[in-house]
Amino acid sequence: MVIMTEVMMTEDLATREESKPKSSNNIVEQTKQARVIHRALIISSFFLAFTLVDSILQYKDFKAWQILADASGILISLSILITSLILHRRGKIEQANNLIPFSILFGYAPGDLFLEGVTLYNLVSGILLFILAYTLLKPKNLPHWLRMFVLYIAIVFIFSFTDIFARFDISQSPSWQGSLPIITALLAILLGWQILKTIQIKT
Incomplete structure (x- = not known):
């Protein structure tokens, strides 16, 4: 009986010892992934800030109120993205992830209401960023992301056919016209690079 008890205790200790490295490895992996996501959010914030500054400079040249109206959407998008970054750092991962579709929506969709010649750009850019963001973040709330994805496409099309404003x-x-696609292309490349980083962490 004593021998059996000792054997069971030995097996239990061995099981605990085996589980320790795995749990520590998981913590290290999660920490590295969190750093990658934080970096991606900071990069995205930088690009949004650059786009906002570019819009303001365009307004100084053309004095068109529509440019400022579009810039206000970018400003809201940037604010949402920064909020998401703060929530991520506080460990509120899903709340942070749920904000990202709103950031994409406000960053691109309003342009179709105020600007001419941006529908295809907004459609392609938004879809691409939705896919990249979902792949990088791997959010648990898939229905929310699908609803926002469909809503984004619908709003872009509705705004493009709405003639409320000149x-x-x-x-x-x-x-x-040239800088807009270049900015989005560079952002997509950098986000793709961050996705590769997360894949490398897992392997």
Whole structure:
């Protein structure tokens, strides 16, 4: 009986010892992934801030109120993204993740209401960023992301066919017309790089 008890205790200790490295490895992996996500959110915030500054400079050149109206959406988007970053750092991961679709929505969709010639750009950019963000964050609330994804596409199309305001044609500014897709392309590349980082962490 004593021998059996000792054997059971030995097996229990061995099981605990085996589980320790695994749990510590999981903690290290989660910490590294959190750092990657924080970096991705900071990079995205930087690009949004750059886009906001670019819009303000365009307004100084053309004095079109529509540019400021579009910039206000970018400002809201940036505020949401910074809030998401703060929540991530506080460990409120799902709350932070749920804000990202709103950031994409406000960052791109309002442009179709105030600017001419941005529908295709907003549609492609938004869809691409939704996919990249979902792949990077792996949020648990899939229905929320699907609803926001469908809502985003619907709003872009509705705004593009709504003629409430006279739109500012961005073709009047070749520099702005060229910088918008370049900014999104660079952001997509950097987010893709962060996704590769998370894959490397798991392997």
